[in-house]
Amino acid sequence: MRDDDTTTPAANLTMRAPRAGREAADAAHKPAPRRKAAIRASNESHLLACAEAVFAERGFEGASTALIAERAGLPKANLHYYFPTKLALYWRVLDDVFEEWNAAADTFDASDDPVQAIGGYVRAKMALSRRRPLGSKVWANEIISGAAHMQDILLERVKPWMETRVTLIERWVEEGLLAPVDPKTLLFMIWATTQHYADFEAQIRALAGKRALSAAGFEASTEEVVRMILRASGARSPQA
Amino acid sequence: MRDDDTTTPAANLTMRAPRAGREAADAAHKPAPRRKAAIRASNESHLLACAEAVFAERGFEGASTALIAERAGLPKANLHYYFPTKLALYWRVLDDVFEEWNAAADTFDASDDPVQAIGGYVRAKMALSRRRPLGSKVWANEIISGAAHMQDILLERVKPWMETRVTLIERWVEEGLLAPVDPKTLLFMIWATTQHYADFEAQIRALAGKRALSAAGFEASTEEVVRMILRASGARSPQA
């Protein structure tokens, strides 16, 4: 998923011949360890990308391993060779999505200036909604369904992150750099608004037209969201 | 769903005797038309309520008519007697949810004062998220999945509503009653933030605790969301 995504694994099927001639006879069945690892990595990441799309479209229960395998151009049995159960595959997708969320979350601490920190975080979240809307949809689906498979991530990783950011926002409020906002409400508004551009893509397309989701339209929306969030939080830069 | 919701249909099973004695013999199989209509209304609304919960939890593809019927305490065949297909049942649920959205949307026009109009609309949407989170989740699931079953509602009903509201917001901007906001971005932010309290209930519960979703906690969040949206839009009341 991270280093590969849209290429089909068809290439693998015609590239099994090893580099060394003496292994050519049984090469199709016993690829060198190096190549085996490469095939595994390629198929796994491709299956993960296809799974992300299917889970986004149909949710965990609605997704079928047959459809995921079909989109990946592989027999269903191969999917079960790489991922023993549908749930294991789903977990990998969720974990992958979380890692990117985590990277975007770092931008919150990029500055001591709330205008820079909050503005930068909103831009990072909007960029993520643009670049990987399917991942956001899988996350949303999981939460809507009750988040049964994400309690660990929420409690052990997201909650601690949120609590330190709550403290930071409270300090900014005390320093007069923010309006007296409730920190959690502010964070929820940021998440809700930025993820709306990924999760509700279909609604935005129907209501605002394709242009709104073009590169230029999205960039304009991003800056407008940044302005509105900054006004909502009453952020101002500290005096140098 | 509208006039009935949480009562089980068990009452029906023991109340089939008609009021008139002369019909007592075959009453169980041939209830009077009046009673038949009442039974139909009761079972339909109860099935709709259970369907809303299951579609919210598992999406359209993931939901099964067997589970919906089981929750309603009815044999699966009865569900198909009232709703010929799973899709027909789903449409009824979506339409029902839309009708309540529509009612909340009216509050936007309750005043010519943007502070009152926007604040009232946000409060109405928050109240809807609180009162009927499952409906909001079904809507969200449908949009995330591509909104294939909601193009009509979106294009013929939501879009026209939005366009008149965009005009209204633009007028307020011209009159200096709002900051120079992009109207659609403002509406998306309102929808995203208020619906977040329904759709992402499980995440809020995990991150902010049960107290945040108590009656008092929700009321406090509502007023904080109203304040933040009003600041984001730069709304001020017209001079009398």
Next chain:
DNA sequence: GTCTATAAGCAGATAGAC
């Protein structure tokens, strides 16, 4: 209007040849 039984097909997962 209710409900048992069943049809016809799809689900997740596995066996075992290659």
Next chain:
DNA sequence: GTCTATCTGCTTATAGAC
């Protein structure tokens, strides 16, 4: 590492007795 065939159980929907 690949893939066909298959097991078991669940899916939507219907038939037909009551």
